[in-house]
Amino acid sequence: MDMLIAPERLELAEAVRDYLAGTHGPEVLRRLDAGPNRDPAIWQGLVDMGLPGLLVPETHGGLGMGLLDAALIARECGRVCLAEPLVESAFVATPWLIAQGQTANLAAVVAGEYRPVAAHAINGWVADGEGESVASIDPLRRLAAPVEAQSDDPLLLDLGALMSAAQLVGLAEAMLDQAVEYAKIRTQFGQPVGAFQAIKHKLADVSVALEFARPVLWRAAQALDDGAESAALHVSHAKLVATDAAYLSAESAIQVHGAMGYTYEVDLHFWMKRAWALGGAWGSRAFHLARIDAAVIGAAHPIGPENTFA
C-alpha cells in the first residue's frame, strides 16, 4: 500500500508545469481572448512534448502512461487555464476510444493531427466540436452543439469527470496563488491586506480544501486506471471536492481582490469562469452526489475504517 506519488512520476508533470509557466502566462490568455481563441503554435508545443499521445500505448507510438499521469498533467493545464483542448481530447476522448478498441487513428492522435472529441449525453454540448457554436461564459472555451452521436457510456463520463476534477484542482491552486500575491502587495490602512486576519483565514480555508481534495483526486485516478469496481464512486468524490475547492478558491480570490477582482482587466476571471464551466461539466453536483449516496447510504459499497481502499 503506497499513497505516495513517486518523485520520478512527478517529473513529466513538473516539466509540463515549467514549460507552460514559461510559455502560457496570462498575457497569452488575453491575446487568445482578443483573437481566435486557439493557437496552432501552442498546440504544437504540447505535441512536441508528446502530450496528445500520453495515454496512447507505446505500440502505437504513444507514451503509454496511465490516468494518474494524465491527471497530474491535467492539473497543470488547469493551473495555466490552458485554452487548447488537450485534456478533453487526449485524456478523455482518446483513452475512451482506446478502451473501445478504436485504434485506427492513433498515429494521427500522437502526431497532433487528429483531435478526437467526446460527445456525452450528460453535457449536451461538445468541447471543441465541429457543430454550431454555443456561447460559454468562459471566453476561451469553444463549445459546439453535438453533431456526432452522444454516448451515454459511464466510462466516458468517468474519464471526463476525473479530468475535470484534475483541472479544477489546478484552477483552484492558481486562484489561491493569485489571491496570495495580490494580498501581499495591496496595502490599505498602512499594511498589506494579507496581514489582516480575516483575509488570512479565508485563504487558509482554501488551503485546507485543496490539501484534502488532492489525495482524493489521485486515489480516483489510480482507481479508474486500475479498473477498480468502485472507481466511479471515487471519481464522483473527486469531482465533488474539486468543484467545491474551486468555487471556494474563486469566491475567496475575488473577495481578496476587491473591486479589481470584479473587472475584466484582472486575469482572475479566466480561471474563475473555467471553474464554473468544469464544475458543471461531466455530471453536476447532484449527479455525483447521487452516486455517492447510492454507494454509501444505499449500502452498495463497504464503508468504515477497514475499507479505506475498498
Added chain:
Amino acid sequence: MHLAYTPQQQAFRAEVRAWLAANVPPAPLLTLECEEGYHQHVGWERQLASGNWGMVTWPEAYGGRGLDLIEWLIFEEEYWGAGAPLRVNQNGIFLLGPTIMEYGTPEQKERFLTPMAAGEKIWAQAWSEPGAGSDMAAIKTTAFRDGDHYVINGQKTWSSRASFADWGFGLFRTEEGSQRHKGLSFILFDLDTPGVTRRPIRQLHGHPGFAELFFDDVRVPVENRLAGEGEGWNVAMATAGFERGLMLRSPGRFQAAARRLVELFRQHEHAAAPSAREAVARAWMDAQAYAYNTYAVAAKIMAGGKIGAEASLNKIFWSELDRTMHRTAMQLLGAAAELRHLADGSINEWLEGYMFSLSGPIYAGSNEIQRNITAERLLGLPRVGAG
C-alpha cells in the same frame, strides 16, 4: 502509488482483528473522564500491552513491535472498526513518547518508554496556564535550579487526565527574568510529588476530564529535564507537531464515526432533512479524504520526509470534520438529542461525542491559531498586524 495491501499487511490486519475480537470489552467502558472509567481504561491499556499492542511502531525493546506507519494505520483501522475504547494513554504514547525518542537520553528512554507502552504510567500534559493559552510563550510557572533539583512554583491548568494520572510533562521557566520563548525547559514530574495540588475541573459533560495543577516548592530532579536547559520551546513544538500531525487522530476514528452516522441516518431517514442526506454522504467523503491524506503523509515520512506546517491543515480538517459529523447526528436525533441515555438504555454517544467534538477546534492549538500558521508559513502572508 499502489493501492493494494501486501500479503504481509493483510496477514497483520487479520492478526489484529482476531486479537481485538477476542479482547475488546463487549460493553462500552465508562467514560475515561470519570474516576471509575479512568481506571477501566487503564486496565484496558494494560491488556493491550500484554499482547504487545500498546504502540506497534515502537521498538520491541520498549514494548512495541517495530512496525512501520502503514501497519500502524492498519492497526488503527481495525482498532476503531472494532469499537475499542479511547486511549487513556494517548498523551504518553502519541505525544511524549515520540518526543522522548527524539530528545531523550538513553537513561530517559529506558526509564520512561517501557512503563509508558505497558500502560503502567499514564501521562498528563501541562502547558497551559491561566494567562497562557494560545499564547503559550506567556508561561510564568518557574522551575529554578537548587543543586541537582528544580523547584517548581506556579500554576498550570486544563491539564487533560491530570485529575487521575501518574505523571505530567510541560514547559517551565527555568531562567529567571527570561521572556517569551527563551529560558523555558521541558520537565517531566511525578504528579504525586509533595507540593503538587490537583484541582479537578468539571467539563461540559460534568466529569473532571482535566485539572488545574498548583505547584508549591515542588522539587524535581534535574534528570527529569528533556533536552537542554532553555531548549524547552523547541522540544514542545516537536510534541505539538506530533499532536497536530499524524498521530493523535488517526483516520479510523472518523471513518468509524462516519459509518455509525450512516447507520443512524438509515434509522431516521423518514424524518431527516434533505440537507442531512448530503451531510451524511459528506461525512464519509471527508473521513475518506482524511484517510488518503494520512496514508500519503505516512508514506512520505517512511521515504524520509517530514511534516511541517501542513500539520495545521490536518488539525483544522479533522477537528471540524468531527464537529460537523456529530452536529449532523444531533440534528438527526431530534428530540432524543438531549437524552443522556437512548431508548435501549445505552449512553447517548452522539451527545457525548458532540460535546467532546466542540473542544477539538480549541485544544492542540486553536483552529484560529492553525489558520494563522497556515497563512503565514504555508502561504507566506505577512505577519505584521493582527495575529
